[in-house]
Amino acid sequence: MIPSRGTLARRCTGCVVAVIFLMAGFICGVPTLHAQMQKSTVAPSQTPSPSGTGAAAVKKPAQAPKLAPGEKxxxxxxxxxxxxxxxxxxxxxxxxxxxxxxxxxxxxxxxxxxxxxxxxxxxxxxxxxx
CATH class of the missing domain: 1.10.150.320 (Photosystem II 12 kDa extrinsic protein)
Structure with a gap:
């Protein structure tokens, strides 16, 4: 049996709405996911070695020396x-x-x-x- 025109239109409308919601979720979610991935990933040069030493150890940037209290x-x-x-x-x-x-x-x-x-x-x- 062939579905009537009204039934087919309702089915297509439901599919279109579902596709729109999926696309909206994808469009809104991708930038957020990308930002989260950038925050959580560590650059390969900053990955500490298993022993914690060596060339791959994480280095802290050099900081200027602090002044002692009362020092001029x-x-x-x-x-x-x-x-x-x-x-x-x-x-x-x-x-x-x-x-x-x-x-x-x-x-x-x-x-x-x-x-x-x-x-x-x-x-x-x-x-x-x-």
Whole structure:
């Protein structure tokens, strides 16, 4: 027996709706799945070796040394690493500070490109010129 036109239309409508929902789920789910896969995968060069040593061991990035409590940094003699340990001062600004030496007073550091009053206010109690 051949199905009537109404029955066939209902069946096709149901199939179309089902396909639309599947496609919408696929379209919405793929970016999310891709993002989750990127977060959970580890680059092959970062995979630790079974013994935890060797070339494949995970390496942490080098961090600037921290200042001891109450320690002051002499901006005329300090190393690039010591200057970079100051708040808001990275390697590039530390190099610019070194290039601008000598300084006669701590406020002179504001003559360095990228170091304005806000940065100076953060570091003024941590620097000296003596």
């Amino acid at each position: 940094v002499n901006i005329n003699t300090a190393s690039k690493e010591k200057l970079a340990a100051l708040p808001r001062i990275g390697p590039a600004k530390a190099q610019a500070i070194i290039a601008g030496r000598p300084y006669s007073k701590p406020e002179d550091i504001m003559k360095v490109k990228g170091i304005k009053k806000g940065t100076y206010e953060k570091i003024k109690d941590l620097i000296t010129v003596q």
